[in-house]
Each structure stands twice: as structure tokens, then as C-alpha cells.
Amino acid sequence: xxxxxxxxxxxxxxxxxxxxxxxxxxxxxxxxxxxxxxxxxxxxxxxxxxxxxxxxxxxxxxxxxxxxxxxxxxxxxxxxxxxxxxxxxxxxxxxxxxxxxxxxxxxxxxxxxxxxxxxxxxxxxxxxxxxxxxxxxxxxxxxxxxxxxxxxxxxxxxxxxxxxxxxxxxxxxxxxxxxxxxxxxxxxxxxxxxxxxxxxxxxxxxxxxxxxxxxxxxxxxxxxxxxxxxxxxxxxxxxxxxxxxxxxxxxxxxxxxxxxxxxxxxxxxxxxxxxxxxxxxxxxxxxxxxxxxxxxxxxxxxxxxxxxxxxxxxxxxxxxxxxxxxxxxxxxxxxxxxxxxxxxxxxxxxxxxxxxxxxxxxxx
Amino acid sequence: xxxxxxxxxxxxxxxxxxxxxxxxxxxxxxxxxxxxxxxxxxxxxxxxxxxxxxxxxxxxxxxxxxxxxxxxxxxxxxxxxxxxxxxxxxxxxxxxxxxxxxxxxxxxxxxxxxxxxxxxxxxxxxxxxxxxxxxxxxxxxxxxxxxxxxxxxxxxxxxxxxxxxxxxxxxxxxxxxxxxxxxxxxxxxxxxxxxxxxxxxxxxxxxxxxxxxxxxxxxxxxxxxxxxxxxxxxxxxxxxxxxxxxxxxxxxxxxxxxxxxxxxxxxxxxxxxxxxxxxxxxxxxxxxxxxxxxxxxxxxxxxxxxxxxxxxxxxxxxxxxxxxxxxxxx
Ligand SMILES: Cc1ncc(C[n+]2csc(CCOP(=O)(O)OP(=O)(O)O)c2C)c(N)n1
Ligand SMILES: [Mg+2]
Numbered sequence: 268x269x270x271x272x273x274x275x276x277x278x279x280x281x282x283x284x285x286x287x288x289x290x291x292x293x294x295x296x297x298x299x300x301x302x303x304x305x306x307x308x309x310x311x312x313x314x315x316x317x318x319x320x321x322x323x324x325x326x327x328x329x330x331x332x333x334x335x336x337x338x339x340x341x342x343x344x345x346x347x348x349x350x351x352x353x354x355x356x357x358x359x360x361x362x363x364x365x366x367x368x369x370x371x372x373x374x375x376x377x378x379x380x381x382x383x384x385x386x387x388x389x390x391x392x393x394x395x396x397x398x399x400x401x402x403x404x405x406x407x408x409x410x411x412x413x414x415x416x417x418x419x420x421x422x423x424x425x426x427x428x429x430x431x432x433x434x435x436x437x438x439x440x441x442x443x444x445x446x447x448x449x450x451x452x453x454x455x456x457x458x459x460x461x462x463x464x465x466x467x468x469x470x471x472x473x474x475x476x477x478x479x480x481x482x483x484x485x486x487x488x489x490x491x492x493x494x495x496x497x498x499x500x501x502x503x504x505x506x507x508x509x510x511x512x513x514x515x516x517x518x519x520x521x522x523x524x525x526x527x528x529x530x531x532x533x534x535x536x537x538x539x540x541x542x543x544x545x546x547x548x549x550x551x552x553x554x555x556x557x558x559x560x561x562x563x564x565x566x567x568x569x570x571x572x573x574x575x576x577x578x579x580x581x582x583x584x585x586x587x588x589x590x591x592x593x594x595x596x597x598x599x600x601x602x603x604x605x606x607x608x609x610x611x612x613x614x615x616x617x618x619x620x621x622x623x624x625x626x627x628x629x630x631x
Numbered sequence: 632x633x634x635x636x637x638x639x640x641x642x643x644x645x646x647x648x649x650x651x652x653x654x655x656x657x658x659x660x661x662x663x664x665x666x667x668x669x670x671x672x673x674x675x676x677x678x679x680x681x682x683x684x685x686x687x688x689x690x691x692x693x694x695x696x697x698x699x700x701x702x703x704x705x706x707x708x709x710x711x712x713x714x715x716x717x718x719x720x721x722x723x724x725x726x727x728x729x730x731x732x733x734x735x736x737x738x739x740x741x742x743x744x745x746x747x748x749x750x751x752x753x754x755x756x757x758x759x760x761x762x763x764x765x766x767x768x769x770x771x772x773x774x775x776x777x778x779x780x781x782x783x784x785x786x787x788x789x790x791x792x793x794x795x796x797x798x799x800x801x802x803x804x805x806x807x808x809x810x811x812x813x814x815x816x817x818x819x820x821x822x823x824x825x826x827x828x829x830x831x832x833x834x835x836x837x838x839x840x841x842x843x844x845x846x847x848x849x850x851x852x853x854x855x856x857x858x859x860x861x862x863x864x865x866x867x868x869x870x871x872x873x874x875x876x877x878x879x880x881x882x883x884x885x886x887x888x889x890x891x892x893x894x895x896x897x898x899x900x901x902x903x904x905x906x907x908x909x910x911x912x913x914x915x916x917x918x919x920x921x922x923x924x925x926x927x928x929x930x931x932x933x934x935x936x937x938x939x940x941x942x943x944x945x946x947x948x949x950x951x952x953x954x955x956x957x958x959x960x961x
Binding site for chain 1: 674
């Protein structure tokens, strides 16, 4: 564990997640971890490494491959005072547990008129690249965000991974905490100590009046790179990292769109019925008249994720596509857009399409 | 565990010679994939079956081509043993248009319906009900086929196993569940996931006949499986075959991983000497049915086939980008 006395500490997001869980376990004996592989040598991509040695197998619970049953068990334990953190190495594995998550975790507080609480955190990891294929790469935040009673968090930076995870563990509600696998490598400054953050919604990560760009998780990083390249070319945009998808807070985005008159939303999952569609709908409801042009939605096309890299070009929204869309909305010249887009393409050119862009790593 | 798994052979030894070749072929193909994986041309996760070949071959040898099997993330051996096309398999690992899924599935989605490998799925236990559904279809359509469900020890932890077993037993479906107990789910030992009790009881509790077999003994597997297939064809309902075995390489990938700490070198070595391929070879050699010269000929023949398959994969085109959105609907 890094030295807590340092003030400027650079951690990867994976390290930040590990630190958050460690702090929560140390602070509250009711917190426990449960997941397939939490005790194994790989420790969920390093995010649980060392915890079983420190807290023992009573609190770092190796889980049978039984996602639905164990989610119910976690909920039951939460009802009697425990604070479970359940971990799925892929969002796709959590699909087996939707019944428990949607019907019990999400509804028990409401149905009991507030007499029951389900303080449960479910970490789920989105896979991408190296031929993960159709059932190991789904980014299903839109589905979880559809359900009242759940909170849905999707961090992009190491500081948020730590702070929002601590906030989620403290929360008295079920929180679905979706981590993009490529976010785990991202580096950034992370405050030491027990530093929970409120689950309070979007943060502006770039500023400008050109257009408003709204994204989540890895797409927020793509959007930030796009905004930086556009700024180099002389066009400044607002970029919002959504962070918390439910409960959804859109005031800062509405304020921004009123000012910029242009909106680009980027989904990490499928565009159709995606989370960005909800943002566009909220903007339409509150400030349609301020839009100078139709909003632009980027997201995955309407087909499953193929394994072969030959079919991946253009599948995931990338910084250059975001820059092109935002630049156009911002009224940038063709030359300005071209400059930003080619700088971003160059950044990406050295790596294969199925591997993380090194520019993503930060530090941010 | 049942203390004395069935080991004795009833098959005539000569019949085992082609099955030995089939095991050797799978072993050699998997080793070639492991060897070439570092070239980074097969860009998908691979779960190799080295050490577990006898189950695939023994089970499939009791089946007809028209019988359909379903498999898991660890599907290479099942696909090959059932007669799946080697070129289409290697091309799939390369992400090529000539792969069995046209490159869309990768290593965990192998299928070859013509050869009787209906599909493979990467989500644990996901293919169990699919296999039962195939058996249900065969029964309702009055077709004489049998369905086989290959599953790992971890899939018995999923609810869908019990739901499927219950239905299969209630409707006396012609399905055989083949559970490969290699003791691990990724890096987690069976004992850390399940209480100690015979896995066969999980099937028996559903009213399904169960047998426990040494999964590295090809002749024992063939014998028990043949009985189960006869019963399924005679409308006597489902069976459960529990086969003990061991995965030699890491859960996913081409390397040995005994050093990372989840299992011991001693445990590995104890299983290594029970190698299903060497065991049968020794038996055949002792009976004069096999020798070094035949082994060399076989190795060379298989290598020629493998080289051709990799050449086929390398030479095949990638699917065209414009086809990416095709086929979402029938
Ligand atoms: C529902 C689900 N949960 C978790 C996983 C991750 N996973 C992939 S393979 C595997 C191990 C399965 O073990 P077993 O069934 O014994 O098969 P083996 O790998 O030993 O052949 C796990 C947990 C998954 N694919 N699907
Ligand atoms: Mg296993």
C-alpha cells in the first residue's frame, strides 16, 4: 500500500479500488467481499490482492460459481446488518443475478416502506479487446440505470474509483459499480486516507463554450482526449464525466447546453436505448430551444460485439469521432477539425485496435 | 467422491487404436496452439484441454455423428473429438471469415452442427439447458438422437444445472451430462467452492442415473458412455457421467502456471503421470498394438494436417468490415 503521508500520490485505478476496499474493511467489521476469484493469485485484476491475507476468508469470501443465489445471500446478509461488496469479473456474469438485483436489491427498501435497507455494492467489470467476443464485453449500464431503487456508478479516474467506491459502500442502498477494464490501468492523483465522495453526479473535466460533451467511464477519457485535441486546434468544449448514472443529476449539463447550444453524448454500451438517449431526452425536456443543431449520439452499433478485430473498426466510439462531432457542433472550421482528428488518429496509430490506447493511461 | 471409480475396460483393445490416435491428435493440436499463441495472431482467450483429452474422445466415440453435443469455454477437445472441422476451428481462433463463426465467436464459441457439436458457450453452465432443449426437440420430433452436455465441475454450482436436470429427468429426455471434474474453477479448488459430497449425488437427487469414472482412462469412459447412450436411445432417460481429470495448463492461456500459488507442483505431477495419452499408449504397446515407429508415423501425419490448418487460417481473409452489422436477425 502506498505511503499515506504523501500528499500527491499517483495510483492506478486498480490500486485505488484495492485501497478503498481495504479502508472500508478496516473501518467497518460488517463489510465483506464476495466474488469468484477474490482470494485467488490474480485477485480480480489486482483489485483484491492481499486482502484475504489481511482480513481472512471469513471476510474475503471465495464464491461458488452461483451468481443469482449468492446475490440473494448477499442481500439477506445486508438485511441483517452486513455490508457486502460482491464482485463480478464481467458484467456479463452478473446477468445471471438480475432477478435478485432487480426484484430484491432494488425494491426491498421501497416495498417495506423504508423498514428494510440493502446496503450492497456490486462491482462489475466491462471487458474489451483481445477477442473478448459477444458475451465477455457488454457495457450494460443502461439496463441497471433503468431500475428505480438501484444506484449506478461508473467511474473514470483513480480518485473517483476510490472516493465513489467508498461512498457506495457507505450508502444505505444497492449500488451497481461498473468498472471498465481499461480504466483499471489509468493513473491519477488519489488522496490518502478514508475519503468517501458523495454519489452526486457529473463533473466537468474540460471547459469551453463550443459544445457540451457528455460521457461515462472510458468514454469520458476518450472525450477528454478529444476536447484537448480540439482545444489545441482552437475550439474549446465542455466535457462532463457523468460518474453517477442513477440517481441522475443533469442540472450542470442543462446549464452547459444553454450556453453552448450543442450536445454530444457518448455511450459505452449500445447507442439504441442507451444511457445517452436519456441525457438527450432530459435536454429536450428542459432546454430544447437552446439547441442550435440536433444532438449527436455516439455509441455501439446495433449488433453484438464480434470477437475478430477485423470487425472492430469503428465499433467503439473513439476520441477522433468525438472530436469530429463536437467540432462540427461548435462551428469549427474543416481545418480545425482535421487538425484535431489527425492528431488523435496519430496517437492511436501505434497500437492495434484490440489493445488499450497508451494515451488513456494518464496520469489524469 | 465415490472411492472406487470404474476403471476396467470392456472394449476390445484394437478398437482403442484409432481412439488413441484421436487423443494424440487433440494433444498435438492444443500444443501447437500453445506454441503459436505468442505470435499474437490468435487474438482471443483460449482455454486449452491438455490433460483432459480422454473424456472428449471416450464420450464422442460412443456417439453417432448425428448426435449433438454442447460445450463450454473449454471446447476445443470436444469439438475435435466430435469430428469438428480443424480448419474452421483454427481459422476461428485467427478471427478469419473461414472460421466456424466467421471470426465472430472466437475460441469459446466453436460449433460444427454437421459433425454434431451444436454449440459452445463462454458463460458457465449456459449451455446445459441448451443441450437439454436439444434432447427435448429430438424426443418430440421422434428423432433417435442423443444430446450430450459437457460441463465443468463449477457449473454444478449454478442454479440452471438443477433446473435443467429436473426437467430432463421429469421428461426422461435422451441427454447425457458429462461432468469433467478437473478440481478447479479458474484458480479456486473445488473444496473452496463446495462441501465435500459425491458430485454424482447431485444428479441422483434428481432421479438421474450417475456413474463415476476415471476421466483419464479412455476405455473406462467408452464403456460407461456406451451404456448410457444405449439407455438414452431406448428412452430410459438421462444419465450423468462424472469423470475425474486435471487441466495441465493455466485456466486461460498457453502456459504452465503451477508457480503462481493456487496449486502445487506435487499435485500437478501426480496427475501428470496419469496422462491419459501416455496411459493408453503404454497399454497398447504392451499388447503389441503400438510401437515407436507407428508413433512417429502418426505424429508426422498429424503435423501435416496441423500445418495445413494453420496455413489455411493464415491464408484466409478476414471478414469484411462492411459485414459487421449483418446477421443480427434471421
Ligand atoms: C456465469 C459465469 N460466471 C463466471 C464466469 C468466469 N469463468 C469462466 S470459466 C470459469 C471456471 C469454470 O470452471 P469449470 O466449470 O470447472 O470449468 P473448467 O474451466 O475447469 O474447465 C469461470 C468461473 C463465467 N464465464 N460465467
Ligand atoms: Mg473445473
